[in-house]
Amino acid sequence: MSGFLEDLTKSHKEKLKKFKENVADILKPEHNDVLLLRFLRARKFDLNKTEVMFRNDVTWRKENNIDTILETFEVPEALKTYWCGGVSGLDKEGHGVYISPMGNFDPKGVLYSAKTSDILKTYAHSLEDLMQSHARLSEQRGLKHTEGSLMIFDMENLGVHHLWKPGIDIFLKVTIFIYGCPS
Template sequence: MSGRVGDLSALQATTLQTFKDNVKDLLKPSHDDYYLLRWLRARNFDLKKSEEMLRNHASWRKKTGADTILESFKIPEIIDKYLTGGHCGFDKEGNPIWIDPFGRIDIKGFGLHMTRLLFEMAVHQEGYDLGFGVYISMAEGT
């Protein structure tokens, strides 16, 4: 058996039910059998190792604030105030249009006042998912 939903052996199904009971304190409404079976398959249906792995994962998410980052992240003032451009609409096919006039940005000034990671987080927060490097090379004409 593959260990996937709909293709479980009797032992795997029993292990899944036991796993659900053991970690019910961690489960959210979105955690279905597909989610739980990923943890079991990752540890070859070893109940103890799977539970330990899931608990470590939940602990890490809580410690780092991964579940609340979209609500708690504040765009740095330098980006909010000085980064020009942004999403301006959609084309006829429904693709987003993003305008970045890089000629007016003081890249050196940005580099001196913030880390690359902070810049990328802020840009991604605004929905800029095409990659900064693509826009830089377009601005440079390469």
Template sequence: MSGRVGDLSPKQVEALEKLREAVKDILTPSHDEHCLLRWLRAREFDVKKTETMMRNDVVWRQQVGADTIIEDWAVPEVVEKYYTGGLFGQDKEGALLWIDPFGHIDLKGICRSVKKRDIIKSKIHLLETIYRKFAQLTKEQGRQVDQIVIVFDLEKFGRRHLWKPGADLFCEMVELFEDHYPETQKTCFVINAPTIFPVVYNIVKPFLNEGTAKKVHVLGSNYKDVLKKYIDADQLPIHWGGTACDDNGDPKCSSKICFGGEVPESYYLKMQSSESLNFKEVLVKRGSTVQLDFDIKVAGSGLRWQFTTEGFDLGFGVYRRTENGVRQKAGDMEEVIPTQRVNSHMVPEDGFYTCTEPGVYVLRFDNTYSWARSKQVLYSVEVLVPDDTGATKVWKEVGQADAAIVNGTDT
């Protein structure tokens, strides 16, 4: 049985009912039978694992603001102009078609122009857009539309694409796709694969579940004929063997499919002068962390930070102590902003958080994953407190003179 509506075994029907009961407190109108079965298929109808996955997703969606990201957040211009790919048509069964000439992407240029978190956020924005498109087409066409067919064109893909920060970013986005948009991919066709493709696939494959990995098909030189078995010619650009083109005759349909290209240096983010921002310096030792403590006494105060590292990336997160006066492990503190690795060696990392309640807030630099290199960090932190009118003002001078700095291993 496929595990889809209308094609369920008795055990699958039972699992569906058990899951519906187990997660009834988090169900929304979007959690119809098709949706619940999608989550179940992702965990091979293991109800416990599926429940855990769905509950983790609820927390994640709140953290990233996924439900309103389309209205609340704009994709950075450099990502819109230079991150490859685009939606184009549907396959013969109605699945949306995503064509990605990934071999043309300049990941290093993009990563020098926008923060890693915003690149990831742009992919969440894209996936939420696709899911709204699913709902629209399902209603308009009278059939269930809830998957995409991906065509990865690796023409011009080379060793420059094996750049580690870029590869790590791509794997992180694959993991996000698997964890929060499961069973969305119907199939993936890889075309014009270079000789180094097996190396690339071995990097990505650990982040794919077994079911997704089986949907990846590497096509040979006859790929145009294969694609047309699954996709009608008028739903496929001429460049990939179909008959569709832009109004101006462009066979690549570049108005809908971004071909990337080299990112101009004018987009690159520049670090402000460390002297003008009164930067402080701290060494995060290999296999270790540094915690910067701020005692926030006024609810509604804000923490604003900027930092950069020399040569290598770094983990960063914000926490709130549950026990004052004692160094705590990350797992023992309240997680405010989850720790994630940031490319602070490429672009300055900055952020702001409003402290909704008093307490000791911890800015945590995490280098526990690196046993070979210590990391030098230049940082600046401001604490802002609301005044009587509800506005904010600088409470302490820029810098870290009032922060307790604790260096050690907490994992």
């Protein structure tokens, strides 16, 4: 059994129920079974580890205003102009497709044009937009909720100029900001 909503064992169902009871104090309407199962699968249905991860995520989203970032954060003009990548649609299984032409990214130009905090927020904004676009496109096509996304990193034109130390540092900051450290 996969641990996905359509394919739950009796044990998975019981753990999902128990998990919802454990985090009832912070559950929101958008925390549906599909989302909660993502957290359970990420921690191999270990309830303690899953609860820690989920609570950390809720705290991080609140601290960084992620739930309202699409409405409250205005992407700086330089990043609107030079941001690489975006949602191109859905694949044949209904997964959102995000294309990032990494080789066309100008790390020096971006770092000289925007604050690190704006770059981090723009990345979070982009991912939230991906998730909402994915849901919207799935609904428009009458597809069941799909949980995955397809990320395509186009490496054409990637060169040593992309290995600029401040650019690598910002990439690491983005990775830690968005994905955090394993818990």
